[in-house]
Amino acid sequence: MGVRPAPLGAIIKMWKLERNSVYVDQRITPTYYGRYYDDLGAITTNIRKAQLICLSIESQDPDHRIRLTVDYPESRNSFTPFLNMEVKINQDGSLDTRLFRKPQKKLLTLHASSHHPLSVKEHTAANMYDTADNVSSNTVNKQYSERMVDELLINNGYNNRVLQQIKDRRKRNRSYRKRRENRVLNTVTSLKIPFLSDKCTAKIKEAAKSLQIPIRVVTTPGKKLRDFLTSSRPRDKKKCSTNNCRTCLALGDKGQCTVQNVVYEVKCGYTECLQSGVGIYNGETYRPIGERFIEHYRSANNPTAKSYRDMPLAKHYNSHHPRPASIRDWN
């Protein structure tokens, strides 16, 4: 299942095998049959019948490569694994479910000391508790599943205090989510759609009304192809909003700092450099030139700073003018 088309391939392959076996074979029709990609689940009265289902499906494979293994509860009280949970059918027909992790799977997950942002680690842990909660059918099973997650996380460097914090936060979030959902249910939300025609808008309004969906339909002008491809005023000057913009001043025209995709030359203004022709830096940028120049100003004003000293202008100042200086001139 490692490559992208694999899950899709598995679905098609399995369906081809099923359509002539489990779906039509009268001898084996189970009370329930379902599949998630290549994991099958069925209800049968004994293990022999479960094996028959597998054999029937396998027999449809012309290459004889498909091999199914049966997980059948050992006793009336044992659970059977299916996907990420274990299932047990009770005497009264109700289901007991809880979290399942393959015993051969190593107790590894995102480690507490990994270099991921803290929020990622917290969310990963919180999601595990969410899953444990969602797949468990009652309080006892929930506790069992939660302990499994505890064990996994503790094995990966999380301590009890951190886990308690994560659990507390989940509880708070849950009540907050519930409150918010209730609030949303009680208010009318607006559905923003691009305007196509009055007829179209009317139809959507009608549909919402007949389905009793509490929304207010609002139309926006929407973007036309013309907006993407053309500019109605291409010769307009871009505006610079900075007072006394240094770059605009230097380039001799207000608004010039907004020009993008340019190749530029910066020259050191010291007479000795101008005469000897050193201290010239040629650069290019796809961003507005003003943005790039701000970086140059910073490195020139503080050339010895650790974060700037490898930048071109800082290098020049450090080697030719080793004292506080500022960029003087450029063309």
Ligand SMILES: [Zn+2]
């Ligand atoms: Zn400017």
Ligand SMILES: [Zn+2]
């Ligand atoms: Zn210089």
